[in-house]
Amino acid sequence: MTAIAPAIAVEDLGKTFTLHTQGGLQLSVLRGVRLAVEPGECVALADPSGSGKSTLLRCIYGNYRPQAGRILVRDGERTVDVVGAEPRAILELRRRTLGYVSQFLRVIPRVPALDVVAEPLRALGASRAEAMAQAATMLERLRIPERLWRLSPVTFSGGEQQRVNVARGLAAGHPILLLDEPTASLDADSRARVVELIVEARHRGAALLGTFHDAEVRDAVSTRVATLHEAAA
Amino acid sequence: MSTDGERPLLRVRGLTRWYGPHVGCLDVGFDLWPGEVLGVVGESGSGKTTLLGCLSGRLVPTAGTVEFTTREGSSVDVLRMSEADRRRLARTDWGVVHQNPRDGLRMGVTAGANVGERLMALGVRHYGAIREAALDWLGQVEIDGDRVDDMPETFSGGMQQRLQIARNLVTRPRLVFMDEPTGGLDVSVQARLLDLLRTLVADLGLSAIVVTHDLAVTRLLAHRLLVMRRGQVVESGLTDQVLDDPQHPYTQLLVSSVLQP
Numbered sequence: 149m150t151a152i153a154p155a156i157a158v159e160d161l162g163k164t165f166t167l168h169t170q171g172g173l174q175l176s177v178l179r180g181v182r183l184a185v186e187p188g189e190c191v192a193l194a195d196p197s198g199s200g201k202s203t204l205l206r207c208i209y210g211n212y213r214p215q216a217g218r219i220l221v222r223d224g225e226r227t228v229d230v231v232g233a234e235p236r237a238i239l240e241l242r243r244r245t246l247g248y249v250s251q252f253l254r255v256i257p258r259v260p261a262l263d264v265v266a267e268p269l270r271a272l273g274a275s276r277a278e279a280m281a282q283a284a285t286m287l288e289r290l291r292i293p294e295r296l297w298r299l300s301p302v303t304f305s306g307g308e309q310q311r312v313n314v315a316r317g318l319a320a321g322h323p324i325l326l327l328d329e330p331t332a333s334l335d336a337d338s339r340a341r342v343v344e345l346i347v348e349a350r351h352r353g354a355a356l357l358g359t360f361h362d363a364e365v366r367d368a369v370s371t372r373v374a375t376l377h378e379a380a381a
Numbered sequence: 382m383s384t385d386g387e388r389p390l391l392r393v394r395g396l397t398r399w400y401g402p403h404v405g406c407l408d409v410g411f412d413l414w415p416g417e418v419l420g421v422v423g424e425s426g427s428g429k430t431t432l433l434g435c436l437s438g439r440l441v442p443t444a445g446t447v448e449f450t451t452r453e454g455s456s457v458d459v460l461r462m463s464e465a466d467r468r469r470l471a472r473t474d475w476g477v478v479h480q481n482p483r484d485g486l487r488m489g490v491t492a493g494a495n496v497g498e499r500l501m502a503l504g505v506r507h508y509g510a511i512r513e514a515a516l517d518w519l520g521q522v523e524i525d526g527d528r529v530d531d532m533p534e535t536f537s538g539g540m541q542q543r544l545q546i547a548r549n550l551v552t553r554p555r556l557v558f559m560d561e562p563t564g565g566l567d568v569s570v571q572a573r574l575l576d577l578l579r580t581l582v583a584d585l586g587l588s589a590i591v592v593t594h595d596l597a598v599t600r601l602l603a604h605r606l607l608v609m610r611r612g613q614v615v616e617s618g619l620t621d622q623v624l625d626d627p628q629h630p631y632t633q634l635l636v637s638s639v640l641q642p
Contacts, residue, residue, distance in 0.1 A: 168630035169637050210619065212626040235605045235619040236414055256579075256601060257572040 154184040155222050155355030162216030177203045190356035192370035201359045205326045209248045210238035243271050247325045249317030251332045253309040255301045262297045268320040286315035306333045327358030331365050343368045390588050396445035404612040405431035418589045420603030428612035429592040437558045476549030480561035482541035486533050493529040499552045518547040539570035557589045608632045
């Protein structure tokens with residue numbers, strides 16, 4: 149049997165921010181981080197806030213640019229090192245493989261919630277009708293009232309925006325999902341629905357890595373807990 | 382956007398333009414891929430507009446090469462081709478959206494004629510077909526069909542800008558140059574135009590180079606950014622990388638200077 153590469157393999161990752169507007173202040177956030185996530189597992193990062201969990205997720209998504217190490221992401225048959233990858237390679241990786249749910253939705257005036265959720269599906273080549281139907285299912289499962297679907301989420305409450313964001317992040321069924329506090333500002337009922345969707349993604353074989361401040365949510369979704377500190381050791 | 386077996390639409394190397402002893406742009410190089418939108422940001426005088434002028438053939442660079450891949454798949458050197466060939470390319474494959482719609486529209490003819498003109502330049506002669514295309518494009522840029530015979534003079538600034546976009550896109554160009562496309566517009570009008578541009582660019586699979594000083598515009602429109610300062614590219618990367626994790630002191634200053642409403 150040949151060994152298959154993990155979905156995500158982080159090797160000796162280092163990320164330092166140099167703040168030129170603050171007299172060149174250097175903030176070393178990640179040092180020597182090592183971590184692997186396999187398909188079908190959900191790894192919860194359990195460090196205290198401010199320790200660099202979100203920074204790690206953003207590095208894996210190709211949003212932050214690390215100074216050291218490698219981030220190997222399995223993309224079908226091949227493996228892509230996100231560190232130093234060309235912009236178009238990262239965009240392609242995000243389109244096909246990497247999903248990301250943050251705490252905050254970046255809303256665009258005039259773009260309806262349904263289109264916001266359908267966009268990643270359209271990018272994967274789904275027809276407009278297919279993408280819209282799947283988007284509607286996701287919004288329904290996350291209890292976004294149907295009368296809001298045709299409106300831009302600009303005017304939605306924080307919790308509604310967060311659920312639209314979760315719907316968008318999970319709609320396309322990406323094989324790898326990065327989750328940065330996906331339930332942060334949700335009530336108990338919405339939380340339960342997000343948990344259900346995350347567990348479903350895991351069961352279909354997705355590899356998940358996330359931060360879940362809420363211990364109940366963490367216990368419900370994760371198969372393993374890791375810390376950046378032990379990951380670095 | 383697929384990545385296999387493709388060639389860049391535009392290959393720019395060492396592009397330099399001097400104005401006497403003053404540098405306009407210096408040693409700029411990048412590849413633009415089909416379907417990609419490249420944002421060029423920097424403050425006034427950073428060389429953005431000079432770069433756009435050199436790329437679109439309106440300014441003659443002092444040095445450098447600009448290679449364009451034609452529809453037939455061959456590569457042409459934009460700076461060394463004949464004026465007639467370049468004009469033909471500009472008519473068929475390129476569009477230019479100016480900051481001031483008056484620079485891109487013909488103010489003396491109707492809205493419909495503005496859209497139809499580029500089609501006629503390509504040899505379309507059937508009046509009915511031209512009018513139909515004009516009406517279709519007015520609709521796509523959200524201008525009422527019953528304004529087709531009105532003069533652009535009677536349009537608001539936002540409508541004039543949308544008309545300019547229709548005029549450019551009617552011939553299905555493969556590359557569009559935009560200079561501060563939302564520049565002179567009210568914020569409410571800007572949002573509408575941006576959404577429209579975003580949709581059109583995605584639906585038509587256009588490549589575009591958008592010069593702007595507005596970082597929020599690039600977040601919505603551009604896949605990739607070049608940050609220019611004093612004529613040189615000081616930083617480049619994926620749009621969200623450059624905006625969320627800027628590396629160069631100048632980019633950090635630009636990003637941190639934006640007011641958050």
